[in-house]
Amino acid sequence: MKRSKSDLVDRVKPEDSVATTLTPAIETHGLRKDYVLGLRSVRVRALDNLTLTVMPNQVFGLLGPNGSGKSTSLKIILGLIHPTSGSARIFGRPSTHPEARRKVGFLPESPSFYPFLTGWEMVRFFARLSGVRSNELDERTERAISEVGLLDAAGRRLGLYSKGMLQRIGLAQALVHDPDLLILDEPMAGVDPFGTEAFIRIIQELKSRGKTVLLCTHMLSQAEQICDEIAILHLGRLVLEGSMANILRNFDRRSLVVGSINDKGLKAVRDLLSSLDVELHSVDFPPLGLEAIFRREVIKLDSDSA
């Protein structure tokens, strides 16, 4: 049975969405990618009719299980592979055109660089490829490496770097030419909590500087923390897209927070809801959060002493 696109895609649009005339940072239309395998030419569809729009100054999360087509989407967006059908544009230019990638930084999944180069040489090499002027090469290289906290290890060969260090130096090469769009494929995989925190800080800082970030990740808690918009892919299809705030809202349920209530009052509420044919799912004490408790206790002590 063939399902229409509207059946497959559950789009959650932000309530306060405003029509904008800005050129999207990334725009894909009906992307489809078929891989032909083996001598019998078996076709495997990695991506099926993907239409996405990433607006400037957004942190956009592309989420999905393994084999859902996330990396294929990124490769098409970067012009590394050609789609079977459909098109992708970066800041309004076809992604297959090299100049479209002038202001794009890319960190691939499990980055593999030249093991015989030092961290400094590698970042400098990518700065040259990105078009950084000769007289700015050293300054930009130093700034990018120091931004990821690897200045001490910059003179060491990449073959001696740990996985987390490779991820960080990979981020440095993506940042070295100060790109407007940063595409990160599983950037926090294999990175320790401090490294993860640093990555999140850098992404938030980039957003505050007006940059756009397309983040492809499995780490949902981190995505929840930093993404403005997300799209969930499964089996090459877009199954959910929208702003994080709206997606996290559960429209099937509502919570009522009341003041202190005794058992008698609670029973009356239950009876009332039951008479309205509304199911009461849970009754608990809402958590305050450590910050709220801290503030409450400090304010209480201040008022007591006053």
Next chain:
Amino acid sequence: MKFFYNCVRSLFAIAENTIRDAVRQRFFSAVLILALLLVVSGLFFQEFDFGASELKFIADFGFGTVLFFGSILTIVATTQVYFGEFDSRAVMTVLAKPMHRSVFMAGKFLGMSLIVFHSHPTGCGETPFRAGLKKGGRRRIPTKESAV
């Protein structure tokens, strides 16, 4: 014009990187040192009389070594130049930069060509130099006149 300039810059950056990557591999250094040692060792075999002149022996031995090790270097260094990049997936990061694939291919080719052409003249230059030294030295090649 700017696009052409960027292409040329990328081309030389890739070529330079290819050379640096290749010469830092242990195998490359080992073969190069062994080749140079063999070329130099021609000096110690000059007493052998194979029915040819001393100068001819040095030249044959030197050029033979250069040819043999040059061939090994050429084959080993170049066969992996493209596939190594694809296998390690380092190529993905490079091609995500603003340049044509043809620039990448040409840059790698240029880098490898420079390595091969450089390794040959190094050996080829050294052999005539040594032969020249011998010619101007104590032991001269016997000429028809001196033999008489």
